[in-house]
Amino acid sequence: MASTLSRSALRLSKPEVAVFSSGVASMGLEILAGRMIAPQFGSSIYTWGSIIGVFLAALSLGYHHGGRHADSQASNDRMVKLFLATALYVAGVIFFGDVMLQAAVAFPLPSRFASLPAITLLFGPPTYLLGFISPYAAELSAKEGTGEASGHVYAVGTVGSIVGAFATTYFLIPSLSVEQIGLVFGLLSVATAVYVAAPKLGRQRAGRSLVVALLLVVAAASGGVGLSATGDTVYQTQTPYQELEVVDSGDTRTLYLDGQPHSAMNVADPTAHVFDYTPYFHLPLLMTDDVDRVLFIGGGGFTGPKRFAEEYDVEVDVAEIDPEVVDVAKRYFEVEESENLTIHTTGGRQFLRETDETYDLIVLDAYKKDKVPFQLTTVEFMELASDRLTEDGILFANVISAPSGPASQFYRAQYKTMSQVFPQVYSFPTQQGIVVQNIEVVATKNGTRISESELRARNERRDIGIDLTEEIASYRNEERTDDVPVLRDDRAPVDSLLDPMVGQRYVVGETENSGTAESETNANETATAEAASNESRVAAATRATAR
Known part of the structure; x- marks a missing residue:
């Protein structure tokens, strides 16, 4: 019963x-x-x-x-x-x-x-x-x-x-x-x-x-009705973190995350720079005398890590939170782990908190155009990064913002936050004007200011495998920050700081050897353009950050 x-x-x-x-x-x-x-x-x-x-x-x-x-x-x-x-x-x-x-x-x-x-x-x-x-x-x-x-x-x-x-x-x-x-x-x-x-x-x-x-x-x-951009979809999947797609267009292979391009590779020359902001990753080699160990936070297509590991014979660690991104990088972007390149499938802050290693250079490349993990922007994170850097170590942050005007709030808040921890902070906008773009922010533990002329002299003296004359020309070392907050774990209004960028022109240039010319787009028209236009995926790479 x-x-x-x-x-x-x-x-x-x-x-x-x-x-x-x-x-x-x-x-x-x-x-x-x-x-x-x-x-x-x-x-x-x-x-x-x-x-x-x-x-x-x-x-x-x-x-x-x-x-x-x-x-x-x-x-x-x-x-x-x-x-x-x-x-x-x-x-x-x-x-x-x-x-x-x-x-x-x-x-x-x-x-x-x-x-x-x-x-x-x-x-x-x-x-x-x-x-x-x-x-x-x-x-x-x-x-x-x-x-x-x-x-x-x-x-x-x-x-x-x-x-x-x-x-x-x-x-x-x-x-x-x-x-x-x-x-x-x-x-x-x-x-x-x-x-x-x-x-x-x-x-x-x-x-x-x-x-x-x-x-x-x-x-x-x-698969639904709608015009899509041209190109051959090589691979597509949903990951626990994002939608992922690999698309080939001519000799260029592009990794898309949540519909936005995040890395591009020239299939004929896998270590070449396709987007013109990635050469800026080499600037720290002119700002310190010795780089033996490097950490990249954010992998994508691993353009930077591959080149550092192969050309400079340095030990490179990469913290990439999405294991599917790592798998795709190995299968489609010619990434191979080696004695010089080690990949860790974990979040950047978690990795820094748990590792006992120290680095000469930490490259922060985990930001998206419209989504920034706030835990990688705060004073507490900068202090953690500083603790994991050597005495003359450098933190390099790939920030997407405008260098001035209303759309510059996030960049200037990040600049101000990094300045709370590091004695010297420099920035290098990658495009002309005040458009939304990739701005490379470099913070050093060494308190001695390096002038633009000194960087030019070092560029001429040192053989680092790439000429950075044009990149050095965008040198900035002072920013107005009195109207933006210091970002902290208990208050990091990143979304509101990013909000003014919507509707602003967002420009990403491409290098001369990428096979395509510089292009640009209006950020608030991204959705319409991506859905309605029949342009190539390579040209669409101007709509978001790339690694």
């Missing part, structure tokens, strides 16, 4: 299954939204805040309308229709997602709110539909009393949300593409509809369910 009661208690009713599935799907779609929105709008706190807000608003509206009509409309048949409608909309998101994103970009909103229309258009309707399920299920529940029924239903739905969050984060995103993950949640909705309708499924409901399931499969298999 006890065994029978136990099995009965564990068996979920159809309304409870519906609530559980709606929780799984809604939370899974919320996490998936971050992956779909990030390539166009970045993954800043504003983007994630917008995602959470839109999903909560859509669910609340669904709860409200569902609760108002639950006493007269709640039925298994109505829940079947809601799940099929949700699955159909998800199929549309998979198939027309790029077109919908492109349309949403046109809304003239301040940068921090720019992602709201896209999130609302893509994920508001299906989340709203799923919001009806809980009040309908509470009405259909066998529990006695309104309080008991609603409490039980929302508990089951919350458990479903927990399952959806963990399953999407730890299993689906590392294993499947965005389209495939959308397919999973679409098919889950169809399967729930079929289960709730059984055993009175009927030919009509069965036919509708089959049609919706087929549309989901076709949408996922097609």
Whole structure:
């Protein structure tokens, strides 16, 4: 008798299954939204805040309308229709997602709110539909009393949300593409509809369910509608940290992370500099007398680490947090670990905290155009880096910002923060004017100021395998920092400092031997240009930082 009661208690009713599935799907779609929105709008706190807000608003509206009509409309048949409608909309998101994103970009909103229309258009309707399920299920529940029924239903739905969050984060995103993950949640909705309708499924409901399931499969298999840039996609995957793609265009192979190019390699000359800011990595060789051990925080395509390890015969460590990036670098960017090159799949700050090694040079190359890990920007991080540097050690930071004007806030805050720890700080903008660009900030533990003329003299005397005359010409050693904060672990408003860059022109030049000319783009048109233009991936490399 006890065994029978136990099995009965564990068996979920159809309304409870519906609530559980709606929780799984809604939370899974919320996490998936971050992956779909990030390539166009970045993954800043504003983007994630917008995602959470839109999903909560859509669910609340669904709860409200569902609760108002639950006493007269709640039925298994109505829940079947809601799940099929949700699955159909998800199929549309998979198939027309790029077109919908492109349309949403046109809304003239301040940068921090720019992602709201896209999130609302893509994920508001299906989340709203799923919001009806809980009040309908509470009405259909066998529990006695309104309080008991609603409490039980929302508990089951919350458990479903927990399952959806963990399953999407730890299993689906590392294993499947965005389209495939959308397919999973679409098919889950169809399967729930079929289960709730059984055993009175009927030919009509069965036919509708089959049609919706087929549309989901076709949408996922097609990869969606939308114009894409030219180039041959060599490899594409979702990692726990980002969407990753390797694209070949002519002799240039480019690594894209979250839709933005982060490294490029000339296939015919793997150690050549493709982007014209990467030669600046060699400046520290003119600012100290001896470099024997180097740490790169951030790997990407490993342009810098490869060249240092091969040309200078120095020991190079690389801390790259994403193991898939490391694997791709080895498979597609001719990266090989050796006595001189060691790769560690861990975060940069964690690596510095745990290592006992000291370095002559630390290169901080882990920033994205629209996403900066704040833990690598603060005074506390700079102090940790300084502790891991030798007596004459150098910290080199590849910062993306403008050298002056409103869009320079992040650069000047980083400059000010580094100056709190290091006695001398220099900067080298990589482009003319005040456009958003790569600015190389160099901090030295040696308190003696090195003048621009001294750097020129050292460039002429020292044979470091590369002429840095043009790079030295951008020398700066003073910045106004009274209006920007010092970044600290307990307060590092990086997202708000980056915000003024949206809408500003962002320029990345290319070296003469890369085979392409310097190009530029407007940062607030990146999403539209990348979706609608048919230009090459190499030219698109002007839209984001590259390693």
